[in-house]
Amino acid sequence: MNLIQRAKNITLDPKAEWPVIAEETTNTADLFKxxxxxxxxxxxxxxxxxMTLIGISIPFLGTIRTPIMSGITTLILTFVMGLVGIYLISLIVDALAPSFGGEKNPMQALKVTAYAFTPAWLAGILHIIPSLGILGALAGLYSIYVLYLGLPVLMKAPQEKAAGYTAVSVVCSIVMMIAFTYVIGMVGGASMIGAGRIPTSAKTEEVGGALGELAKMGQQMEDANKKMEAAKKSGDPQAEMKAATDALGTVMGAGGQAEVVDKDKLKALFPEALGNLKRNSIEGEKTAMGEFKISKAEAKYSGDNNQQISLTVTDTGGSKMFGAMFAWGIMEQDKETDTGYEKMGKVNGRPTFEKFQKDGPSGEYSLLVAGRFIIETRGQNIDMAAIKAASAALGYDKLEAMKNEGVK
Incomplete structure (x- = not known):
């Protein structure tokens, strides 16, 4: 397989290239390598x-660039999680196949997923000029079309069901990648490379927790696939769909997730004022795909002298995905410069991350409460003490009291 020729063919003439790909024999290692x-x-x-070397030009503010260490961290995480993402999306494609009249085949699912991403990867070169990033998003839409053409050929799905198969696969993948992007943003902003370390006080079970959860999810996925096979033999379409949904929930790390707290209950936690800052907006939302659910509420406050605070609380329902990927919960960092500082570790047993810039001043403070609630507080023209006070105003004890809500 010639990489350049394959990338050209699958991008310019996918209809002709998919039958060729379907007949090829390869393995996971070679395909990834x-x-x-x-x-x-x-x-x-x-x-x-x-983002790091060129930057984004903003009127009146000049050019903004990501710090080198944060950029390197994000680069590595984006690349690694991108590889993991391709594999997990292929599991989604494979798990859904029987529900849309197709045939389960893990290797074919991996091939159709990997090759369908080609246009998006090639267009990724546009990100070198941040303002052209939207064109890369358009290439991503073309990748969806390429996937739509490939599913009937590689997964043996009837052509009339290809659109539904593609749509459900894409939506499930988007939910999963949103979670990935969230984690990349949280960890990438912490500049862990060269600065973070696992504290000597970390317990063995904490260090191995992420790997243990991933292994557990793998076993759950295997069990879910067996249930799908049994449902298929039963001939009951509803049983097949439920089994497929359970499998998807496991892939996205939702196995064992609690029902999330209602968004209105989260909104009720926000005070009308934070000191002399008045609340000027509040909103809530709930996102769900199968068993994978997230509820979120956000409020914004402002005061004199352009002081601003944005306060957000997200309930992950104790999702195994977030539990496995929040590695910053066992990391430690204390970095200080002439212009500000970054800290990462634990405060009262809760994983925390804080960042402050003296110029402005501006800062952010994030922490995980009760293993499921993520509180994010960002402030402009305000000191860190006020930012932390705003975070605490939500009531950590109230969130702790909700930790078992919706637990199955």
Missing amino acids: NYVAPLSAIPAIASFLG
């Missing part, structure tokens, strides 16, 4: 160059 890794590195490297 010879195709997925080289191409998926394009957007990661281009984004690093664009």
